[in-house]
Amino acid sequence: MTGKEVSITINGEKKTAEVEPRMLLVHFIREIAGLTGTHVGCDTTNCGACTVIMDGRAVKSCTILAVQADGKKITTIEGLSRTPGKLHPVQKAFVDKHGLQCGYCTSGMVLTSFWLLNRKKKVSEEDIREAISGNLCRCTGYESIVDSIEEAQRNLEKEGGYTEEEIPVRRGR
Amino acid sequence: MISVDLSEKMVTGKGNFVDDINLPGMLHLAFVRSPYPRARIKSIKGGITSRDIDMKMASVGEGASAGFEYLEHPVLAKEYVGYVGQPVAAVYSENAYEAEDLVDTVGVDYEPLTAIVDPEKAMSAEPMYPGLKSNILADRYLGEDFQVDAPVVIEGHFVNHRIATDPIEPRGIVAAYDGKRLTVWISTQSVHTIKQGFCEVMKLSPDAVRVIQTDTGGAFGLKGGFYPEYVVAAWLAMKEGRPVKWIETRSEHLLASRPGRGVVGRMKLYANRQGRILGIKGDVIVDSGAFAGGSGEFSSRFIAMQITGPYEINNARIHALSVLTNKVPQGPYRGAGRPEAAFFMERMVDRLADELHMDPVDVRMINATREPFVSPTGLTVEASKPFLEQAVKAMDYNGHRKKGNVGFGWFVLVPATMPGETARILVENRGIKVWLGGTAHGQRHDLFVKSILADELGVDPEIVEWQKGDTDQLKEGVGAWGSRSAMMGGSALVEAARKLREQVEKKYGKYSVARLLDGKWDSYEYFHYDKPYTSLGANLITVSTDRYGRVKVDECISYYDLGKVLNMDNATGQNAGGCAEGIGQTLYEGLMFDQNGQMITSSIADAGVVKATMVPRYRLILHSSESTLPSKAKGLGEAPTIGTPVALSRAIEVATGLRITDTPINPEYLISAVREP
Numbered sequence: 001m002t003g004k005e006v007s008i009t010i011n012g013e014k015k016t017a018e019v020e021p022r023m024l025l026v027h028f029i030r031e032i033a034g035l036t037g038t039h040v041g042c043d044t045t046n047c048g049a050c051t052v053i054m055d056g057r058a059v060k061s062c063t064i065l066a067v068q069a070d071g072k073k074i075t076t077i078e079g080l081s082r083t084p085g086k087l088h089p090v091q092k093a094f095v096d097k098h099g100l101q102c103g104y105c106t107s108g109m110v111l112t113s114f115w116l117l118n119r120k121k122k123v124s125e126e127d128i129r130e131a132i133s134g135n136l137c138r139c140t141g142y143e144s145i146v147d148s149i150e151e152a153q154r155n156l157e158k159e160g161g162y163t164e165e166e167i168p169v170r171r172g173r
Numbered sequence: 174m175i176s177v178d179l180s181e182k183m184v185t186g187k188g189n190f191v192d193d194i195n196l197p198g199m200l201h202l203a204f205v206r207s208p209y210p211r212a213r214i215k216s217i218k219g220g221i222t223s224r225d226i227d228m229k230m231a232s233v234g235e236g237a238s239a240g241f242e243y244l245e246h247p248v249l250a251k252e253y254v255g256y257v258g259q260p261v262a263a264v265y266s267e268n269a270y271e272a273e274d275l276v277d278t279v280g281v282d283y284e285p286l287t288a289i290v291d292p293e294k295a296m297s298a299e300p301m302y303p304g305l306k307s308n309i310l311a312d313r314y315l316g317e318d319f320q321v322d323a324p325v326v327i328e329g330h331f332v333n334h335r336i337a338t339d340p341i342e343p344r345g346i347v348a349a350y351d352g353k354r355l356t357v358w359i360s361t362q363s364v365h366t367i368k369q370g371f372c373e374v375m376k377l378s379p380d381a382v383r384v385i386q387t388d389t390g391g392a393f394g395l396k397g398g399f400y401p402e403y404v405v406a407a408w409l410a411m412k413e414g415r416p417v418k419w420i421e422t423r424s425e426h427l428l429a430s431r432p433g434r435g436v437v438g439r440m441k442l443y444a445n446r447q448g449r450i451l452g453i454k455g456d457v458i459v460d461s462g463a464f465a466g467g468s469g470e471f472s473s474r475f476i477a478m479q480i481t482g483p484y485e486i487n488n489a490r491i492h493a494l495s496v497l498t499n500k501v502p503q504g505p506y507r508g509a510g511r512p513e514a515a516f517f518m519e520r521m522v523d524r525l526a527d528e529l530h531m532d533p534v535d536v537r538m539i540n541a542t543r544e545p546f547v548s549p550t551g552l553t554v555e556a557s558k559p560f561l562e563q564a565v566k567a568m569d570y571n572g573h574r575k576k577g578n579v580g581f582g583w584f585v586l587v588p589a590t591m592p593g594e595t596a597r598i599l600v601e602n603r604g605i606k607v608w609l610g611g612t613a614h615g616q617r618h619d620l621f622v623k624s625i626l627a628d629e630l631g632v633d634p635e636i637v638e639w640q641k642g643d644t645d646q647l648k649e650g651v652g653a654w655g656s657r658s659a660m661m662g663g664s665a666l667v668e669a670a671r672k673l674r675e676q677v678e679k680k681y682g683k684y685s686v687a688r689l690l691d692g693k694w695d696s697y698e699y700f701h702y703d704k705p706y707t708s709l710g711a712n713l714i715t716v717s718t719d720r721y722g723r724v725k726v727d728e729c730i731s732y733y734d735l736g737k738v739l740n741m742d743n744a745t746g747q748n749a750g751g752c753a754e755g756i757g758q759t760l761y762e763g764l765m766f767d768q769n770g771q772m773i774t775s776s777i778a779d780a781g782v783v784k785a786t787m788v789p790r791y792r793l794i795l796h797s798s799e800s801t802l803p804s805k806a807k808g809l810g811e812a813p814t815i816g817t818p819v820a821l822s823r824a825i826e827v828a829t830g831l832r833i834t835d836t837p838i839n840p841e842y843l844i845s846a847v848r849e850p
Contacts, residue, residue, distance in 0.1 A: 020270065027269075036193035037186015039390070041341045042423040046778040049341055077186035091184040098742045101750065102615025103183030104342040104390025110184055129785040136777065138341050138391045139615045140746060141753030142785040 006070040010035065011079025019066050026050045028066035029076060037077040037107045041136070048135030051108035052076050058115035060134070077107035080114060089155035090114045090148075099148030101139035108135050113149045117156055125150070178638070179619050191345040191360045191387040196416035199347070202406055203272040203419075205262040205279045206429060207254035210288035210499035210770025211301070211463075214252055220262030220279040223251035226408050231373035234366040235397040235505045235589070235654045236468030236475070244302075244310070244465035246502065248374070248401045253302065254283070255463025256501045257772060258428030263405045265417065288499040288770030292460040293437060295496045301463065310461050311470040311495035315477045316549035319488040321451045323443035327524050332835040333513050333818075334763040335435035335460065337780045338506045340615070342390020343421035344430060346403050348410035355382050355407055360389045362397040362614050363652030364642035370399030371407060386642035392614035393754075394505035395430055397654045398467070423777050431467050432764050433506020434836075435460035436476060438517035443488070448529055448536045452488030453480060455517070459495040462502035469503040470495045472510045478550045479514035483557035483585050483709060484522075485542035489549040499770045505654065507754055508814035515584040519819035520834065523826065533823065534570055534581055537561060553707050554585055560796060564711040564732040567794050573715055573728070578828035582819030583711035588808030589655025593702035596665035597647050598626070598673055600694040605630075605637045609662040610650020612642035616747060616810065621659055621739035622666065625804065629670035631686050649699060656808030659739055663804030665700035671803075672696045706800065708734045708807040712755075712816030716824040722844035724825055726756055730792045731816060736800035736807035747809050748793040755817020757783040759825075763837045781837060 003018035008025075010033050017032045029038045029052065040062055041049035050062040053075040061074075081088040087095065090113050100106045109132060116123060116131040123131070128149045129142070137145060182188055205220055230246040232238060250261045264275035289295045295308045347358040355377065361367050364384040371382045389396065402419050410417040421430065440455040457476045461469025477493035522540075526533040541558035548554065561583065565571070573579040595610035607622045619639035627634045640646065653662070673696040677684045680692075710733040717725050729752050738744045754762075761781030764774045774780050799805045822833040829846035 022270065030192075031195075035186065036190075037188070039190065039342070040192065040420075041343070042777045044423060044776040044778070046776055047341055047423075047782075077184070081185070087181070087184065094184045095180040098180070098746060100180060100183050101617055101746055102340070102342070102389065102391040103179070103188050104190065104340070104388075104615075106183045106188075107186050133784040133786045136341060136782050136784065138339060138393065138754075138782060139750045141749035141751070141791060142788055143749045143790055144746060146785065 004067050006066050008066070008069050008072060008074055010074045011076060021065065021067050023066045024062055025064040025066050025069045026061035029061060029074070035076050035078050039104055039107060041104065046136065047105070048108040048112065049105050051111045051135065053111055053115060058112050077110060080110065089159055090117065090152040093152035093155050094148045097144055097148040097151045099145045105135060105137045109137065109145055113152055117153055123153060179617070188388045190342055190390055191347060191358055192420045194347045194358050194387065196347065196349060199416040199418055200265045200267060200409065200413060201269040201272040201418055202263055202265045202409060203276050204260045204402065205264065205276050205281065207250065207257055207259040207261050209254060209283055209285050210257050211286045212254050212283040213286065214250060214254060215282040215284055217262055218280040220264050221405065222262045223247060223249040226405060227251065228374050228404060230401060230466055231370050231399065232466040233370045233373065233399050234363065235394065235652060236471045236509060237466060238471045246401060246464040246466050248404045255301065256499055257770065258425065258501055260401050265409060290498060290766055290768060290770045292458050292496040292498050295498050296494065301497050308497040309494060310465055310497050311473055311493065313474055313493045315474070315491045315493060315551065316489040318490050319452055321443050321488060323451045324446050325444040325525065325528060327442045327521060327528060329440045329521055329524060330834060331438040331440070331517050331520055333434040333436050333516055334765070334836060335432040336506050336758060336762045337427050337432050337764055338393045338395035338430065339426070339777055339780055339782050340391030340393055340395060343423060343426045344396065344400065345420040346406050347416060347418045348406040349416040350411040350414060353381065355411060356385065357407060358385050358387050360396055361386055361642065362392045362612060362654055363650065364612060364644050365610065365650040366397060366652055367399055367403070368644045370403070374404050375407065384644045386612050389614035393507045394433055394509055394654060396614055397652050398431060398504055427764065427774055427780060428772060429501055431502055431504025433504060433509060434513065435503050436513040438513065440517050440521050442521045442525060444525055446529060448525065448531050448539045450484060450486050450540050453486055454490045455480065456492045456494060460498050460500065460503060461495045462498060462500045464502050467502035467504045468509060472503065475510040476514045479511060479552055479585065479587060480518055481548035481550055481552055482515060482518045483554055483583055484540040485546050486540070486548060491550055500766065507751065508811045509655065511587060511811055512758065512815045512818055515582065515815045515819050519582045520822065523823050534565055537583065552585060553705055555707065555709065557709055560709045560734065563796060568711065568713040568730050568732050570713060573713060578716050578824050580714045580820040580823030580827065581711065582816050582823060583709065584815045585707050586656060586710055586808050586812050586815065587705060587707050588660055589657045590661055590702050590704065590706050592651065593700045594657070594661035594665045595647060595650045595699045596662060596669045598669050598696045600689060600692065603636065603690045605632060606640050607637060607666065608640045608647040609666065610647060611653030611658050611662050613653055616658065617743055618658060618662065620743045621663060624740045625663060625666050626670060629667055630674065630689060656810040656812065659804060659806035660706065660800070660802055660808055661700060661702060663739060663806050664802045665698045667803040668700050669696045669698035672698060710734065710812045710816050712820040714817065714820040714824045716828050718828050720847060722840065722847045724760060724843065726789045726821065729789050729817065730794065731813055732794045732796055733809065733812050734796040734798050734807055735809050736798060737805035738795065739804065739806055744809060745793055748813050749791045751810065751813025752791045752817050753783050753788045755814045756788055756821060757781055758814070759818045759821045759836050759838060761837050
């Protein structure tokens, strides 16, 4: 199979590689960039464990080909906090509010929450549940995740919001 | 203050799951699976087949019973296939995509046979395999036969369809061999079960196998077992002298991982007109799948034993049947027989209440026991009436009943206490490491481990590190399943901590944290326990329905006897997750088959794993008590999966006027209750 060269900027770092056209973005992230915090859960875009931020949108990286992500900017869970040793307010909220049990869905949950809280200022519990309805968790029953996202909203308010230039978030649809 | 190491690791993507392991020279394994539910294999061209690996699976792990050699699952199919998804051949490559491609290069010639799909019909169908007398795998009666003169006799037929365990992380393994020793990294509930499986199936000596647990992304019963793919991975690693990885896809999971439930109940209840239950008879029929060795043969007996629930019923006679069908072998899924027993009994009690125009809780009260009771099927129940009185009050049943559509259900939780559990505490370099024989797979044992050692040793929880399973670090152990970890693992840890205290006292005359941390200590304990230790629980649920017949769960309240709560975050988390799974079973979750035995459930969404929009907030109210175990804890993990479906089913009956007999409840059935205004 002939390869195709793609360059994808992941967490601010440009990765260039020749890949098979059928390679999924999630495998580029995990195998070529070596970032294993992005997980594969279902292969059918249902579970959201593979969620990353691509050019400002939360996307499921198991349903995007690496070649489609050529030239794009990706943020994975490893790149959410840009301050070494310090958790991003959303990450901190998931720790403080016990927003995980096994941890497998967590990267996707955190990134979807990050995306939600950055495109909408005030979110209700209903908004939160709707926003994470594409991310499945089998352990928590979602309650502690909803609590974490509410806490993250408070964290972001306190810290004056999160206006990270490297991680733009598109507003609206 | 509880240290949050594990949480921090997970929120920053630093978990180490089995698919995250990449070793130099690693091969990727993929499987050729049967497309037929039942067929004779005429020939196979290509791939690793039963000609290479002519082995049968061992019966190990949760609920496994041995002695069915003839019906044990072959590692790779030989002559016959018994279910869609059964591993027939294996292929491998250095590249996972290529391994998938190679699946298509293997040619298998099948002669399809008529599949046996319905467990009730399977009992009289022609035997599935040549040489087999019938498709009945296990056949036992529990309780003495009886005759009663009862003015009220109610019959019911119930089904809990099969459910995929569906942890968000599928199964997976990495196997490596250095010429002397097999090392595997695996997502599991018990490294000890996995090791035993390798030793028995591949005839390896215990010294020649090391099993290391990776971060485990949920399991729910699935990963307490030992599977054919693991043997193939190990065999290939040993043959090629290279590491081998196999990661399950979700479609493989739905087809070929052991699912839970899949049980039919045919019940007949005898009562007087005052609501007193005079006896219960019935059949419990477990859809065991195509081979023995899962929990299929054990679970019919286990369910039958629990049928009488928290009630004082003096006559019970239950026929426990496990039946072979052309489906993947049944396995444990959170609850594992407990929810089925409660569903069958509680549905009957609600029907009795309706028949007599009584309040369902009043009927329950009449039949509850003031004294500890052993039922005719062998279930030990503590005095359930005082518990029920307190539960009804604490959950404000009467208040809820006045407001709307309320369902109440209660149950006896029978944790898998036997045969106990192991723990090891290692103190060195001023830190403390802990291993438990049953390994957490997402329930956060790290939290209660810290709490126990803070209590027993007076140490700062920050320095206590819970360790994942490793058979080189802890030689013996059982597993994390059956609501047992806080009870058995917790008690082993308490005993190990007390031993450690004694060691310090013996050396220094007096125990102090400083003396403990200055030294190097290693304390191991096998806490043996050979009795059942049951506890009581109750659930209350309210619902509303819309004009499309859709059900919304408004309130979900649990009232449980947990003994001493070792860690409250642990307890509320276990309750919440279990309630969501109970709601899932009742309304959404099921693996469905067509009449030819083909599964028609094709994704995790089809399989019905609940989304955040489908579930309410949960409330856990504690019934205060302490257990007599060293950890003082009682069981929890499975409680909400038992209580939620019964309470929810009743709430839906009240809301719709429909009779709920099957889970998941068919949406078409729900919409039939909607009347045009």
